Amino acid sequence: MIKKKIGNGTFLFFPNFLNYKELIHAISTRHSGVSSNNYASLNLSFQVGDEDDNVKENHQILSQTLGFDLSSLATCQQIHQDNIAMVDGSYLKKDCFLPGNAFPETDALVTDVPGITLMTRYADCVPLIFYDPKTHTVAISHAGWKGTLLHIAQKTVEVLVKDYHCQPQHILAAIGPSIGPCCYQINSTMADQAVKELYKAQEHFVKSTNDDLYFNLWQANKKQLQRVGIKDEHLYSAELCTSCNFDLFYSYRKGKKVTGRFGALIGLR
Numbered sequence: 001m002i003k004k005k006i007g008n009g010t011f012l013f014f015p016n017f018l019n020y021k022e023l024i025h026a027i028s029t030r031h032s033g034v035s036s037n038n039y040a041s042l043n044l045s046f047q048v049g050d051e052d053d054n055v056k057e058n059h060q061i062l063s064q065t066l067g068f069d070l071s072s073l074a075t076c077q078q079i080h081q082d083n084i085a086m087v088d089g090s091y092l093k094k095d096c097f098l099p100g101n102a103f104p105e106t107d108a109l110v111t112d113v114p115g116i117t118l119m120t121r122y123a124d125c126v127p128l129i130f131y132d133p134k135t136h137t138v139a140i141s142h143a144g145w146k147g148t149l150l151h152i153a154q155k156t157v158e159v160l161v162k163d164y165h166c167q168p169q170h171i172l173a174a175i176g177p178s179i180g181p182c183c184y185q186i187n188s189t190m191a192d193q194a195v196k197e198l199y200k201a202q203e204h205f206v207k208s209t210n211d212d213l214y215f216n217l218w219q220a221n222k223k224q225l226q227r228v229g230i231k232d233e234h235l236y237s238a239e240l241c242t243s244c245n246f247d248l249f250y251s252y253r254k255g256k257k258v259t260g261r262f263g264a265l266i267g268l269r
């Protein structure tokens with residue numbers, strides 16, 4: 001990914017999305033912001049024990065730094081399922097970044113409305129972002145262990161195709177920073193689940209020298225996207241581990257469950 005210092009913050013960008021001037025997109029990091037201790041310092045979640053006022057101020061810093069309208073930022077109450085919300089023009093200026101206004105029980109968002117920015121929040125799960133330059137539609141999905149097994153990557157593309165008339169061969173997709181195969185240890189129950197739910201799941205298992213089993217979430221999501229027709233040249237994977245880069249990202253495992261969340265964002269200007 002391309003790392004840029006903007007203001008006091010550090011943001012990462014996907015090279016395959018940067019050519020499109022009509023887009024705003026970024027992965028935020030811990031840098032800048034006003035939260036402290038485990039949440040230091042740009043925590044974007046109201047649901048992890050941080051002070052609401054700090055989280056609100058962090059959102060203001062984020063919108064000012066990246067240059068989007070905070071009142072038109074759409075977020076969702078992520079529950080590790082596969083519900084996908086279509087965000088229409090009625091959500092402009094509705095403060096959907098606040099917990100009471102966020103899309104309930106939703107793990108992916110899609111819009112073709114200029115002015116709306118979509119954001120999902122992360123600490124180890126996989127951010128997936130999408131853009132179809134033909135129909136000017138953007139999407140974002142939260143694909144952790146459960147989301148990956150529920151095929152949320154594939155289902156998001158299916159909504160783009162069915163409801164927004166996108167063609168898979170035109171869609172650009174990116175896989176953001178998340179826990180990597182270096183750190184994501186799974187147990188035998190999880191391995192069995194993966195084998196049951198995913199096509200050729202064994203290809204995503206990594207065995208350590210002492211026979212511990214690790215899982216490659218990046219590759220599992222990449223395979224899903226390839227299987228629904230996303231072209232290799234339109235697919236970018238950050239291959240950045242949140243646990244290995246705890247100075248830059250929040251990590252649920254490295255932070256021993258008490259930690260903040262960074263954001264993945266995409267929207268049409």
Ligand SMILES: [Zn+2]
Pocket residue numbers: 179180181182183184241242243244
């Ligand atoms: Zn790692």
